[in-house]
Amino acid sequence: MKKKFIKLMAFVLILSFVLGGCSQNSEEKTPVTDEKPTQTEADNKGEIKTDIVIATAVDFITMDPLDANDTLSGGLQRTMMEGLFGFDKDMKIIPLLAESYTANDNATEFTFKLKQGVKFSDGTDFNADAAIVNLKRMADQTLGLKRNSLFKMIANNEKIDDYTVKVTLNEPFGAFVNTLAHPAALMVSPKALDEYGKDVSQHPVGTGRYIFDTWSPGEQLVIKQNPDYWGGASEFTSVTFKPVTENGTRVAMLQSGDADFIFPVPSEQIASLEGNSNITVERRPSIVTRYITMNTKKKPFDDVKVRQALNYAIDKEAYAQIVYNGFAKTSSSLLAPNVQFYDAQKPYEYDVEKAKQLLAEAGYPNGFETKLWSSNTSTMIKATQFIKQQLAQVGVTVNVENMEVGTLEDKVTGYPVGTPGEESDIEMYVIGWSPSTGDADWGLRPLASTESAPPVSYNAAYYSNPVFDAAIQGALETADPDKRAEQYKIAQKQVWDDAPMLYLVVDDNTFAYNNKIEGITIIADGSMDLSGGKLVK
Amino acid sequence: MLRYIVKRILAVIPTLILISIFVFMFVRFIPGDPARRVAGPDATLEDVEMIRETLGLNKPVFEQYKDYILGLLHGDMGTSLKTKRAVTYEIGLRYMNTVTLTISSLVWSVIFGVLIGVFSGKNRSKWQDYAGMTFAVSGISLPSFWLGLMLIQIFSVKLKWLPTVGAEGFKSLILPSITLGASVAAIIARFTRSSIIEVMKEDYIRTAYAKGLKDKKVIWKHVFKNSMIPVVTVVGLQFGFLLGGSVVTESVFAYPGLGSLLIDSVNFRDYPMIQSLILIFSMNFVLINLIVDLIYAALNPEIKLQ
Numbered sequence: 001m002k003k004k005f006i007k008l009m010a011f012v013l014i015l016s017f018v019l020g021g022c023s024q025n026s027e028e029k030t031p032v033t034d035e036k037p038t039q040t041e042a043d044n045k046g047e048i049k050t051d052i053v054i055a056t057a058v059d060f061i062t063m064d065p066l067d068a069n070d071t072l073s074g075g076l077q078r079t080m081m082e083g084l085f086g087f088d089k090d091m092k093i094i095p096l097l098a099e100s101y102t103a104n105d106n107a108t109e110f111t112f113k114l115k116q117g118v119k120f121s122d123g124t125d126f127n128a129d130a131a132i133v134n135l136k137r138m139a140d141q142t143l144g145l146k147r148n149s150l151f152k153m154i155a156n157n158e159k160i161d162d163y164t165v166k167v168t169l170n171e172p173f174g175a176f177v178n179t180l181a182h183p184a185a186l187m188v189s190p191k192a193l194d195e196y197g198k199d200v201s202q203h204p205v206g207t208g209r210y211i212f213d214t215w216s217p218g219e220q221l222v223i224k225q226n227p228d229y230w231g232g233a234s235e236f237t238s239v240t241f242k243p244v245t246e247n248g249t250r251v252a253m254l255q256s257g258d259a260d261f262i263f264p265v266p267s268e269q270i271a272s273l274e275g276n277s278n279i280t281v282e283r284r285p286s287i288v289t290r291y292i293t294m295n296t297k298k299k300p301f302d303d304v305k306v307r308q309a310l311n312y313a314i315d316k317e318a319y320a321q322i323v324y325n326g327f328a329k330t331s332s333s334l335l336a337p338n339v340q341f342y343d344a345q346k347p348y349e350y351d352v353e354k355a356k357q358l359l360a361e362a363g364y365p366n367g368f369e370t371k372l373w374s375s376n377t378s379t380m381i382k383a384t385q386f387i388k389q390q391l392a393q394v395g396v397t398v399n400v401e402n403m404e405v406g407t408l409e410d411k412v413t414g415y416p417v418g419t420p421g422e423e424s425d426i427e428m429y430v431i432g433w434s435p436s437t438g439d440a441d442w443g444l445r446p447l448a449s450t451e452s453a454p455p456v457s458y459n460a461a462y463y464s465n466p467v468f469d470a471a472i473q474g475a476l477e478t479a480d481p482d483k484r485a486e487q488y489k490i491a492q493k494q495v496w497d498d499a500p501m502l503y504l505v506v507d508d509n510t511f512a513y514n515n516k517i518e519g520i521t522i523i524a525d526g527s528m529d530l531s532g533g534k535l536v537k
Numbered sequence: 538m539l540r541y542i543v544k545r546i547l548a549v550i551p552t553l554i555l556i557s558i559f560v561f562m563f564v565r566f567i568p569g570d571p572a573r574r575v576a577g578p579d580a581t582l583e584d585v586e587m588i589r590e591t592l593g594l595n596k597p598v599f600e601q602y603k604d605y606i607l608g609l610l611h612g613d614m615g616t617s618l619k620t621k622r623a624v625t626y627e628i629g630l631r632y633m634n635t636v637t638l639t640i641s642s643l644v645w646s647v648i649f650g651v652l653i654g655v656f657s658g659k660n661r662s663k664w665q666d667y668a669g670m671t672f673a674v675s676g677i678s679l680p681s682f683w684l685g686l687m688l689i690q691i692f693s694v695k696l697k698w699l700p701t702v703g704a705e706g707f708k709s710l711i712l713p714s715i716t717l718g719a720s721v722a723a724i725i726a727r728f729t730r731s732s733i734i735e736v737m738k739e740d741y742i743r744t745a746y747a748k749g750l751k752d753k754k755v756i757w758k759h760v761f762k763n764s765m766i767p768v769v770t771v772v773g774l775q776f777g778f779l780l781g782g783s784v785v786t787e788s789v790f791a792y793p794g795l796g797s798l799l800i801d802s803v804n805f806r807d808y809p810m811i812q813s814l815i816l817i818f819s820m821n822f823v824l825i826n827l828i829v830d831l832i833y834a835a836l837n838p839e840i841k842l843q
Contacts, residue, residue: 055702055791061619061620062620062621067621069576069577069578069579069580070577141587144587144588144590144591146575146576146577146580146584146588148587149580149581149583149584149587198621201621202622216630216793217620217622217627217630217793218630218631218793218797218798219630219703219704219793220703242702242703242791243791244702244791245788245791245797246682246686246788246789246791248682248686248689248789249685249686249689249701249702249788249789249790249791252686252689252690252693252694252701253701253702255694256689256693256694256697256701257697258693258700258701258702259701404568404569405569405804406567406568406569406570406574406804406806407568407569409569409570409573409574410568410569410570413570413573413582417582433579434578434579435579436579442579446579446581455582455585456581456582456583457581457582458579
C-alpha cells in the first residue's frame with residue numbers, strides 16, 4: 001500500500017514537473033512586452049549601441065562572389081563588395097559602380113561608364129582596369145567556380161578610357177545587365193585577387209560599406225564599418241552574423257537582446273513576437289514560386305484538360321494558410337510578382353465542379369491514380385498531405401512519396417541527357433524556384449523550355465512548346481526592355497494556359513528586429529540588405 | 538603496462554583501415570550526387586559536370602581511395618566539398634569545442650549521477666530512492682531540445698543571466714552542459730543504483746556490517762569502490778558518444794561542435810568531411826576503451842592487463 005502511494009506520488013511529481021514546464025512555456029509568450037528595464041539601463045549609461053548582431057538560420061559558405069550559390073552568402077558579400085549594378089529593396093536594378101550604360105540593338109555590345117573616385121578598402125583604385133580584371137575572371141570557364149557559367153557569353157572586354165569599359169558578347173543576351181546585378185558579379189579588389197588567389201574566398205576585399213573582419217565558421221562572421229565608403233560610412237561600427245539553426249533559439253535571441261535582427265522568423269513563432277512593443281516583425285514578398293510539375297509526356301497529364309482540372313482542384317488560399325501559416329500569396333504567373341517582366345494571369349479559381357467536368361471531358365470521370373514526389377521537410381510533408389486530400393475531392397488518388405533531398409534529386413535527374421519524358425519515373429513533383437538574377441529569363445527558361453528537361457535543367461514537367469521557346473529566345477535577342485516585356489508576356493501566358501505545372505504560392509520572407517535599429521531588410525531574392533541600416537536614436 | 542598500451546594501440550590500426558574502407562564505400566552508396574549539391578539548386582547540367590571534374594569525383598573510386606589514404610598518411614584529410622576549406626581546419630575549429638562541452642557535461646553528470654545512484658541504491662524502496670529515480674526518469678524522458686529551449690527562456694530571456702548562444706567562456710557553457718548532461722546523469726544514476734544494490738547483497742558487505750563498521754564507511758569504502766566497474770564502462774561509452782557531438786544540443790545553443798558538422802556534411806554529401814569525422818569518432822572510441830580498461834585494473838587488482 002505504502003509502496004503504491006509512493007509510486008503514485010512519484011508519478012504526480014514527474015507530471016507536475018513536465019506540465020509545469022509546459023505552462024511556463026506558454027506564459028513566456030505573453031509578458032515579453034515588459035523588456036524595458038534593460039533598455040532604460042542602456043539609456044542611463046548613455047551608450048549608443050553601434051555594434052549589432054544578426055542571427056541567421058544557416059552558416060555562410062564562401063566569401064568568393066563567383067563561387068557562392070546560396071543567397072545568404074550573396075547578401076553578405078554585398079555588404080563588403082559592390083557590382084556594376086545592384087538591386088534595390090524591390091529588386092529593381094540600380095547602378096552602383098557603373099554610372100550608366102548603353103547597348104547595341106541586338107544586345108551583343110554593352111558599354112559601361114564607371115563611377116569615379118571609388119577605392120577598394122585595401123586602397124586600390126576602382127577603374128576600368130579593375131573592372132576588366134573582374135570581368136575576365138567571371139568569364140574564365142577554366143576556374144571551375146560555381147557561377148562562372150553565368151558569364152560564359154562574355155567574349156571580350158575593352159578599355160575605352162580609364163572609366164569606360166566595352167563588353168562584347170558571343171551571342172545576344174538581353175538580360176546581361178541583370179546578370180551583372182547578380183551577387184556573382186561583385187567586384188573584388190585586383191590586389192586581393194593577386195595576393196590571396198583562391199583564398200580570396202576567406203579574405204574578401206571590395207568597395208562596400210563594410211570591411212571583412214573575422215570569420216569563425218559555424219560560430220560567427222564579423223564585418224566592420226568602412227570609414228571611407230564613397231556613399232558615406234555606415235551607422236553600425238560592426239555587424240556580427242551568427243548562424244543559429246534552431247528556430248526557437250533565434251526568436252529567444254531577439255527577445256533576450258542577444259540579437260538585434262533575425263531572419264527568417266518561422267511562421268509559427270510570429271504570433272509570440274507580435275505582442276512585443278520592442279520588436280517589429282516584417283514580411284515582404286519573396287521571388288520564390290512554388291508549384292507542382294506534372295509530367296506532360298505521360299498519361300493522364302499529356303492532356304491539357306487534366307492539368308487545368310488539377311489547377312482548379314486545389315484551394316491555393318487554404319494551401320497558403322495551412323502550409324505557410326498565411327505567410328505566402330497565391331501565384332498569378334510562373335514568375336513571382338517581384339521578378340522583372342512579371343505579367344499577371346487569370347487565376348485558376350478554386351472550383352471542384354469545374355475540375356470534375358474537365359476531368360470527365362478528358363475521359364477520366366472517375367479520376368485516376370498518380371504519385372507525388374517531394375522532399376521530406378516538415379513543410380513539404382504538410383504540403384503533400386494537403387494536396388493529397390484536396391485532389392481526393394475530384395477523384396484523384398495521390399500516393400505521396402516524401403524523400404530525402406539527395407535521393408529525390410537522383411530520382412528526378414538520374415537519366416542521360418535526352419531521355420524522353422515518357423521514360424522518366426516522375427509524375428507529380430512539388431518544388432520551388434527562386435531566380436537569383438531577378439530576371440524573367442532565369443525565372444522561365446530553366447523551368448519550362450524544351451532544352452531544360454532533366455537532367456540538363458529543371459523542366460521536370462518535360463513541357464515543350466514552340467511558342468514558349470520562341471518567345472524566350474526572342475526576349476534574349478534584344479536589349480530593348482519594351483520588346484523583351486512583350487516576349488515574356490507571350491511566354492507567361494502560354495505556360496500558364498498550358499498548365500504543365502500546378503501553380504501554388506509565392507512565399508513571404510519574414511524577419512524581425514528590435515527597436516534599437518531600423519532599415520535592414522530582406523529583399524525579394526532572400527538576401528539581406530544592410531544598406532539602409534540605421535540606429536534608432 | 539607501457540607495452541600493453543603500445544600493443545593495444547597497434548592492434549587498432551587494422552580496425553581503422555577497415556573502417557576507412559567501409560566508410561569510404563558507404564558514403565558513395567548513399568543516393569545523392571555531391572557535385573549537384575555543390576553546384577546548387579539552380580545549376581545546369583553543364584555546371585554540375587564541371588564541378589564534378591574540379592572536385593575529382595569523376596575519377597575511379599579506387600583512385601579516389603588511394604588519394605585519400607595517401608593524403609591521410611601526410612596528415613591531410615582532404616578539402617571540404619562544401620566550403621573548400623581543409624577538413625583538418627574545419628574539424629580542428631570544432632573539436633576542442635566538443636571536447637570542452639563533453640567534459641563539462643560529463644563532470645557534473647558523473648558527480649550528480651553517482652551521488653543520486655548511491656543514495657537511491659542504499660535506500661532502496663525508500664523515498665530517497667523514488668525521488669532519485671524520478672529525477673533519473675525525467676532526465677531520460679525530457680527531450681533535450683525542449684529542455685534546452687526551456688533553459689534559454691528562463692535563464693536568458695527572463696532572467697538575462699546567461700547568453701543564449703555561443704561558445705565563448707564559461708558562462709556560455711552552462712546551459713548546453715546542463716542540457717547535454719541531463720540524460721547522461723540519469724543513465725549513470727540508474728546504473729550506479731543497480732550496481733550498488735548488487736554489491737550490497739555480497740557476503741563481504743554483510744561481514745563488514747557484522748564486524749561493526751559504520752554505515753558510511755561500509756558504503757564508501759566497500760560498496761562504492763566495488764560497484765564502480767559497470768559505471769566506469771557506461772561513463773566511457775557516454776564519453777565516446779558525446780565526443781561525436783550532439784546535434785540537438787548544438788543546434789539549440791548554436792554551439793559550433795562536431796555533431797552539427799556531421800549532419801550538415803551528410804546532408805551535403807561532403808564525402809571527405811564525413812569520412813574524416815567517422816574516422817576520428819572511431820579513434821575516440823578506441824582510445825576511450827583503452828582508458829576504461831586501465832581504470833578497471835586500477836579499481837580491481839584482480840583484473841590483469843594482458
